[in-house]
Amino acid sequence: MNILSFPAFAARSRGARFAQSWWGNAWLRAVEETSLDSKRLARGRSYAKAGRVGSIAVSPGRLAADVYGSEEMPYRTVVRVDTFSDAQWERLLEQVASRASHIAALLNRTMPHDLLLDAQEAAVPLLPTVGDLEPDCTCQDWGYPCKHAAALCYQASWLLDEDPFVLLLLRGRGENELFTDLRERNVVDSAPPVAPRAIFPADARAAFAHSPGPLPDAGRVGDFHAPALLIPGIDEGELGNAASRAATRARELLGAPPH
Numbered sequence: 001m002n003i004l005s006f007p008a009f010a011a012r013s014r015g016a017r018f019a020q021s022w023w024g025n026a027w028l029r030a031v032e033e034t035s036l037d038s039k040r041l042a043r044g045r046s047y048a049k050a051g052r053v054g055s056i057a058v059s060p061g062r063l064a065a066d067v068y069g070s071e072e073m074p075y076r077t078v079v080r081v082d083t084f085s086d087a088q089w090e091r092l093l094e095q096v097a098s099r100a101s102h103i104a105a106l107l108n109r110t111m112p113h114d115l116l117l118d119a120q121e122a123a124v125p126l127l128p129t130v131g132d133l134e135p136d137c138t139c140q141d142w143g144y145p146c147k148h149a150a151a152l153c154y155q156a157s158w159l160l161d162e163d164p165f166v167l168l169l170l171r172g173r174g175e176n177e178l179f180t181d182l183r184e185r186n187v188v189d190s191a192p193p194v195a196p197r198a199i200f201p202a203d204a205r206a207a208f209a210h211s212p213g214p215l216p217d218a219g220r221v222g223d224f225h226a227p228a229l230l231i232p233g234i235d236e237g238e239l240g241n242a243a244s245r246a247a248t249r250a251r252e253l254l255g256a257p258p259h
Contacts, residue, residue, distance in 0.1 A: 002174040003059040004166070009155055011051035018048070019157035023111040023127060023167065027160055030128040031145070031153040040143040044150020053155050060172045063156055067148035069139065077148045079156070080134040083172035084124065091122040093178075097185050106178075111164040127167070 019025040035041050047067065054066035054074060061083040066074035084092065095118040096102045105112040119126040135149035145153065159166045165175040
């Protein structure tokens with residue numbers, strides 16, 4: 001069985017956002033529109049940001065984690081999602097294979113809007129909607145969802161932001177299965193290369209023209225103590241004077257007045 005396990009998220013600030021991607025936000029809309037109690041959702045958000053959710057296991061149709069509440073022992077929390085039938089997967093694969101841009105986007109860990117629209121036309125609900133999520137928890141709270149399940153769902157939006165294949169695995173097939181099926185259709189190798197993301201985009205001319213400003217005060221080099229046992233035969237005073245002269249010369253070379 002295809003199972004992915006993700007380490008627990010550390011606590012985050014109260015102002016931290018949940019989903020950043022549009023597909024992560026679509027997941028949260030399904031959670032919030034399914035809820036029957038906004039107060040439990042608010043508690044779930046607090047639990048998620050406080051880091052009360054343990055490691056998260058994702059498998060076809062199932063999202064599971066231990067969630068810590070007011071008791072010493074955690075609650076076993078599960079959120080179930082409907083998986084696709086073989087016929088639905090076949091239609092989805094046809095849509096993915098129909099455009100090289102779909103494959104390139106997935107390889108770049110993004111979910112293209114066009115793929116969502118194409119899947120909808122093929123009667124494949126790629127993203128969950130109201131009623132698609134079924135929460136379950138070992139706690140005694142009869143809320144729908146309870147705060148523990150809500151916390152798990154909110155943290156799942158962080159997983160989806162990083163990797164949309166989490167959603168596809170919940171729908172029944174993981175990344176390897178998906179690309180194996182696409183390779184059998186001879187379409188993966190035809191996808192355009194993914195352009196590398198610029199890490200520090202900057203204009204080189206402007207960067208070199210920028211003045212770095214004054215050097216920080218280096219202070220005096222004094223009271224230098226070298227461990228005699230580690231440097232036998234070297235006079236500490238002479239070593240300190242040499243270090244001071246080197247520092248002064250370095251500042252002269254850099255255009256700063258000697259200290």
